[in-house]
Amino acid sequence: MRGNAAILKEQGNVAFKAGQLTKASELYQRAEQADPKDHVYPSNLSAALYELGDYKGSVDAVCRSWSLLQDCRDAKADLVLRLSTRLAKALCHGVRAGTITRKIIDAYETAISQLRHAATERLAKVTNVPAIDDLTRSWEEWDVTQAEYNEGSQNADDCLNRWARLPLFCKPLDHTKEFFPIGTDAVIDLTEGWDFQSSYPLHVNKLPLDRLSQIAFLFGGVGDGRHVFGTICGLHNTYKKLSKAKQAHFRSHITMLDVHDGMIARDLCILMLLHEYNTAASEKARVAISATLMYTYLGAAMPSYCYDKLQGVIKDLQKRLAATPPDLPPWLHVVADTIPAVTRILEYWTKTVKSTHEILAAYNHTGLMDRPDPSDVMSSPGINPELKQALEAGRMAKRESIRNMILGMSDADLVRRGMLPANASPAAARAFLERDMDGIVDAMERMMAGNRVPAFEEDWFRHTKVFLPPQELFKAHPAFVQGRKEIKEGAQMSKAAETKAINHIISDWKPNITLFDLSHADPRFYPDLDGYPTLDLDIFDTVNQLGEFVRRDQPEDLRLRPRGRDALAWQTCDAFFREVAAALKTLGSRIRIELICGGLSEELAKMRFNGDLTRPKEFPRKYTRMWLSNVPDYTHGPMNMSIYVAPNLQDHSQAAVACNCLLNTGAWANDAEFFHTYTFLLPGEFPRYLACPVIDEHAIMGNLVLGVKSLPRPLSELATRDELITWLARVLFNTFIHGHSLPAPTNVRLPHNLVAFFGLLMHLHRVGYPGHWLSDFMSRVLSGQLLSDVPPYDDVYPIAVSHRNRRVQPRRVRTDPWLVDFENIIATAYHAIPFPIAGALPADFSRSPDDIVVWEAHVQEAEFASHRFANFTGHSPHDPRTHLLFYRSDVATADRITGDVRRIFEGKPTPAPGTFFILTAQEYVQYETCIRFRLSKTRYEKMKQEKWSTVAYRNDTGDVGK
Structure with missing residues (x-):
């Protein structure tokens, strides 16, 4: 033996x-x-x-x-x-x-x-x-x-709670949130997948009974709620197909989350209108509510009776939310710490008086024929040449297909479709067709892109910028009779009819108040406190999207068939919201909808670490599916999704999280470049490094879909130690040193700060990497002994895949400028860190979360951070680019340090360690008023005695404010 x-x-x-x-x-x-x-x-x-x-x-x-x-x-x-x-x-x-x-x-x-x-x-x-x-x-x-x-585990729980509240992103210089009250996506039903092209059905009937009562969906960046409404309908259809025994166990939960209080308040109004629809006593009342739903959801202006109905809902909500507990329908819940934000915007909507004339003047309706030429779109500044080439090739193939289709039509079909003059001879007609072929193809290309033939209401809308009311309510609008008749008969609206209709709208209609948020009363943008939203969209695209969803169960040729010329937006909206209302009514207590105003990553972190103290305990912390819209465009893409979103998926094979890319689609050469820029990994490497399956990697022209695996994973499935350390160095270095973003429409944002990086380390431990790999790496970072041949990227985003192969002579980099940032993070999370780190901490580091407090500094207005400056430079104050520099002014100037960060990182000995430091994480930044940040009390007192100075600066240009 x-x-x-x-x-x-x-x-x-x-x-x-x-x-x-x-x-x-x-x-x-x-x-x-x-x-x-x-x-x-x-x-x-x-x-x-x-x-x-x-x-x-x-x-x-x-x-x-x-x-x-x-x-x-x-x-x-x-x-x-x-x-x-x-x-x-x-x-x-x-x-x-x-x-x-x-x-x-x-x-x-x-x-x-x-x-x-x-x-x-x-x-x-x-x-x-x-x-x-x-x-x-x-x-x-x-x-x-x-x-x-x-000392016990209570300290760890407290640290996790505090850790969950640390900011993950560099702040923009201006904290004003962009408001997009009307979406542009096709309606999604998460029980079926991500859209008609990305089928990924949720097989509810195959779920065990305990899972049937735990079906939960989260919509991050919920926007106008269209995907929530689509999923409610999907849940209804799913429920109806279950056996009676399984129906008894069926329970579903939907979380509607958005960072903008205006979006949450607007969605809440729609939900309450649906509640009123289901409790209305007559069909007449339901028609009025349905019209209010249409005008609130899609319109810039609405009839006064719809405005009165909407204001009644808003005032009713104010009373309901003020009650203790809030007096909402049993299926509806607003999280307690969201109520103040929602109440503030509801009050603004009840007290603000806006002009119908002004809001319609700000409405730039772009119909099918008004859209820019596709070749102009593909010539946008910054669009990736490879993507442009691929799109151009696809467009030319499509145009050739249209041309062949037209040439294959009979003369009668061409006349009927308005492509040929009715009285021309066949020879003359064909000559006309050949002569004007490019123009005809252009028109067909635009119509096919919108998947519709313009209805007569679109002609009406071009003159008036409002939808026609339903027939049941049309008698209240005699001024519309002549104009509607003229357009419906195919004639141009006469000037007299147009004037009569517009005068009626201006005098008797009201603005859709839910399209306004508090920024429209911000004196920085509107000195008279009376701003109006600029609406540049083709609203009939949305009408068409709602219609496609209503027809989703029909064969594809019927589902995609354009609406008839006589179709009204009202008919589509009514059918859509009737189905949603019916679904809510049938599901009753088997569905619950909650609304949260907050950041996606931050709110999910609170759920994971038991920091969501204002949510009922019985609410889910993990979800069956999540749809993020294009929120990851703003939050570090798939890197953030894998660390801060996917861990909130339920642990089963059908669970998934998905998003699309809208902010910067034209920036990318391909999906590999998209993944690499955000993660420094290729899609095929993603599961091995982060234990996160990639179900669909086609983020640019499709949807990015990530799955879930039970954790921890066997070490044999994961990256090797050398691979992991090299990758961590690359991620860390690019958190220290930032590249440059181009303006829209190719604006790539990588806002993760050192809090997010440390969160990556915590997540990697859960994934299954040994703790000593992670603690050894951090020991080298904290001791200034990190030797690496990996260079950071400081050029223009996106980051080409070839950059991963770049190496420099191994050198010891300086990490001391960022150690105080690490002190704030480590002291806050100290007792919850899953690997030992005490021996690596510098002697002056705090280890107590109670020693880290939030400080506030008042600032002088920085010209480079203003919107005026952005108009000349393209550097938007909404870009998440703020870093804070603390320094001894007797040693160096702020401009000298911020302009030298890369060289300092690479080993330049001056300024000396201990004479300056950089914070990548801030609590609050508003370039005109104040900045809030975290520092230990001990360190602050020492800096105060030594008369340190601080400035905010952009981490791309180095521009400094005071």
Whole structure:
């Protein structure tokens, strides 16, 4: 047996050196079983288990080895030293990770004490000074870890709570939120997938009974709520197909989340109108409510009776939300800390008087024939040449198809479609067709892009900018009779009819007040406090999208068939909202809808770490599916999704999170460049580094879809240690040093700050990477001993895939400018960090979350941060670009430091460490008023005595404010 054990050990050594740690541990374990009296085998096993991150198993094996070794008089000092060091490290990591408990520590108390003492006694016989230093540091770390562990787990929970509230993104210089009250996407039903082209049905009937009561959807960046309404209808259809037994277990939850209070308030009004629709006593009342829904959802202006109905809903909501608890329908919930923000915007809507004339003047309706030529769109500044070439090739193929289709039509069809003069001879007609072919193809291309033939109402809308009311309410609008008649008969609206209709609208109609937010009363933009939204859209695209959804169960040729010329927007909207209302009525108590005003990543983090204290405990913290719209365009793309969104998916194969790309579609050469810019990974590498499956990688022209895997993953599935450390260095360096963004429509945003980077480390531990890989990396960062050949990227975004192969001469980079930022993060999260870090902290670092407080500095208006400046430079104050510089003005100037950050990072010795630092994370930034940030009280007092200065600056241009 001993011979077998020796052979197994040698095989284990070969596997260990090859990095096959799981195989090595299995071989060492078999060797120990073959010869349980030899201390070498459990010693080797402890090393393999430690490298695998199995710290409890490593402690067990060390203690078994020590029990055999302690009576050996000839035990080598080096071996005892290695075992003792490994024991201390495994204990630290196991306790921090939660895999080693008090019971285990108590069980091995004697062995721990003996092995520590034995190693100390043998130090005189050891000549390896680094090994001695490692032993000393490891046991000192254990002393700290054990003392902190004895304080209990409550500190960890408190730290997680505080950690969840740290800002993940660099702030924009102007915190005003952009308001897009009307969306542009096709309606999505998450029970069916992401759109008609991306089918990914949720097989509810196959879910176990316990899952049937946990169906939950989250809409991040919910916008106008269209996808929520589509999913409500989908849930209704799903519910109807279930057996009675399964219907009894069916429960669903929808979370509507948006960072803008105006969007949440607007969606809440729509939901309450749907509630009133379901409780209305007559069809006449339902028609009036349905008309109000249409005008509120899509219109710039509405009849006064619809405005009165909307104002009644707004005032009713004010009363309902003021009650304790809020008096809402049983299926509707507004999270408590969202109510003040919603109430503020509701009050604005009730007290603000706006002009119908002004809002219609601000409405730039772009119909099918008014759209820019597709070739003009593809010539937009900054559009990627590869994407432009691909789009142009696709467009030319489509135009050729249209041309061939026209040439294949009969003369009668061409006349009927208005492509040929009715009275021309066949020869003259064909000559006309050949002569005007390009113009006809242009018109057909535009109509096919909008998937519709313009209805007569679109001609009406071009004159009036309002929808026609339903026939049941038309008698209230006699001024519309003549104009409607003329257009419906195919004639141009006469000037008299147009004037009569417009005068009626101006005098008797009201603006859609839900299209306004508080920015329209901001004196920075509107000195008279009377701003109006600029509406540049083809609203009939949205009407058509609602219609396609209503017809979704029909065969494709019928579903995609354009609406008839006589169709009204009212008919489509009425059908859409009637279906939503019917779904809510049938589902009743089997559906709950909650509304949250907040950032997507931040709110999900609070849910994960039990920081969502104002949400009922029974509400879900994990979701079956999530749709993010194009929020990731603003929040660091798939990197943020994998770290801060995907962990909130339920752990089953049908769970998924999806988004699209709208902010900067033209910037990307391909999907690989999209992934690489945000993550420094290719789509195929994503699951191996982040344990996040990529279901669909086609983000640019389709949808990006990520799945979920149960965590932690076996180390054999993940990146190697060298791969991980190289990648972490690249991510960190590009958090320190930033590239440049072009203006819209190719504006790429990478706003993650060092809080987000540290969150990546915390997430990687959950993924399954050993804690000592992560703590060793952070130790080098914090000690200034990080040696790397990876260069940061400081050119224009996006980042070409070829950049991943760039290397420079290995050098020790300066990390000291960012250590105070790390202090704020580590002190806040200290007791919740899942790997030991105390031994790596600089001597002046705080370890107490209570020592980190928020400070406020008043600022002078910075010209470079203003909207006026942006008009000349293209550098928008909405870009998340703020860093804060703190410095001793007797050592250097702010301009000198901010202009030299890259060279300082690369090792330039001046300014010296300790004379300045940079904060990538801020609590609040408004370039005209104040900035709030976190610092330890101890550090602040020291800086105050030394008369430090601070400035805000853009991390791309280096422009400095005061």
